[in-house]
Amino acid sequence: MEETGIPSASGNTTPYQGIGAPFLAVSPEKLVTEPHIENESLSTSGTRVNSPDASIHEGKEGHELEEAKDPLDGIDIYDPDRPKFKLARRIAHFTWAWFTLSMSTGGLALLMYAQPHQFPGLRQIGFFVYVANIIIFAGIVVAMCSRWFLHRGTFISSITHSREAFFVPTIFLAIATIITGTQRYAIAEENDSVVWLISTLFWVYVVASLAFAIGQYSYVFKTHDLGLHTMMPTWILPIFPIMLSGTIASVIAETQPQMNAVPIVVAGITCQGLGLSVAFMMYAHMVGRLMSRGLPNREHRTGLYMNVGPPAFTALAVIGMANGLPDQFDINEGMVLDMKIIRPMAVVAAIFLWALSLWWFGIATISVIVSPPQYFHLNWWAAVFPNTGFILATISIGNELQHEGIQWFATGLSVCLLCSYCFVLVSLVRAVIIQDIMYPGRDEDVLDGTDN
Structure with a gap:
């Protein structure tokens, strides 16, 4: 050359x-x-x-x-x-961040299922979105494999890159939405064999996401030299998959037999606690970065919505897991801790965490409104998936409190999120067509500044 x-x-x-x-x-x-x-x-x-x-x-x-x-x-x-370049060259810039499209689509399907105010046909629309998400996921996997085949060496470079590698966990998040969507839309409660299959998928997901979280952070700690003034919410992504184990547990536990439900919930609480704890440590750096250096470049501000996810999905998970436990649950005979205590505690904890999500949501929204991005980036999907968790948590709290006002508030937020999804999807299609992404220097496969 x-x-x-x-x-x-x-x-x-x-x-x-x-x-x-x-x-x-x-x-x-x-x-x-x-x-x-x-x-x-x-x-x-x-x-x-x-x-x-x-x-x-x-x-x-x-x-x-x-x-x-x-x-x-x-x-x-x-x-x-x-x-303009041909597709064969542009596919070299098809990055892991594309899985944000799949996880956002899967989250939208879950949101449709959970709506407190259903109308005829909404569940059918949700099922269509669920199937579309599986197709999208498969298409992204094929495109990623094509990138690695046509451009040798891009697999290793993508999983070791100081910027793109932080998006590798999005494939786990997309898989999590498929598992939960399958539980909601594709499994009949009386189908015992499939119930056991979902339980098996859960445990495989827990082991894989835990190994990944430990492995990727260990690699980053050993090889990268990232200044705290460069902190971005993508640093939280490697712990996100293991945290969503709790969300999966909250969805599947209620349909599992008691001998499966209790271990799943215990594992879910453990994983959710690990994910939230690491996220809190990252929050400290994030706030310090914002206080000392100000808001990120306008092109990256939508990424601030990622901070909404950890407390929101934890709020959703603790309520779901509490409801997924058997009504007669008692860890040890004669133990005072029973469902009359666990479920109210779960709701209180969820409200506590929901408020933190609301704060991050407001910070991200104002920062984007003040200086909106000029060019499309795949991090725009951060305005969809984390906010899906925020709305689902709102719905769960409204259902537990049986408060109609909260439920209608969640419905209004759902409409806004649907509009956001459509806007980002149209922007994505346009960006691909006019080659604003999948183009040299325009994607996540460019250095974030410290790997010189």
Whole structure:
């Protein structure tokens, strides 16, 4: 491949080795003396587009998105008249973040099932969305495999990348929505064999997501050097799958025989507690980053909705798991702790956590309204899936309190979320067609700034 010259700090030209080069050949002096490098964005292998340096403008907003360049082609990747590429080349930029589409679609199906105010045909629409989610998931898997086959080495680079790798957990989240959707839409309560299948899938999911959470964080701790001033909510994603084990448990426990239900609920509480605890530690860094450096670049602000998810799904899970326990549940004979205590405690805890979700929802919403993104990114789906958990938690609280006002509030939020889903979906289709994504330098396979 022909080398492309990159100007160094001294004005000389340092060769760039093209696709596969480990980093942009910029002189160390420039990196040390000029940490905020503007107007320098690269392509897949060593790119500085949407970096933390770019996402912080003296701690505040009011800046314009930096002009990004693809050094391989010498083109402005934000120029509407930029060259168009064929699908075979664009598939190299089909990232793990695409699974956010599947998990958002699956979440929408669950939301339709849980609506407190049903109308004729809503469950059938929800079933259609559930089936569509399975098709979408399968299509994404095929596209990802095509990327790895056509562009050798992209599998390893994607799971070790300092930015894209944080989206690998979204495949587990998509699987979680399929499992819960299957429980809601595809399993008859009297079908004992399928009930046992769902129980088996739950335990496999717990083991796999726990191993992944430990493995990915261990790898990040060992290999990456991420500054706290670059903190983004995607850092929470590796713990999200194990946390959703509690949500799965809350959905399937009520249909399981007692000998299965109790261990599932205990495992669900354990996993939910682990996920929420790690999320709280991440929240401390997130708030510190916001206090010291201000809001992220406008292109990344929708990602703040990810902070809504952990307390919201935990609120949903604790109510669901409490209701999933047998009515005569007593851990030990003569123990004072029984369902008359557990269920009210679950509702109180859910309301406590719901308030934290509401706070993060307000922060994210205001930040996006003040400075909306200019270009489509797959992180827009963060405005859908975490908020689905927030609305489902609202519905559960309203049902437990038997409060009609809360239920209608949840219905209104559901309509808003449906509109958000449709808007993001249309924007995604448009972005694919006009090559705003799946294009060099425009996706999650570009460095987030610290891997220089």
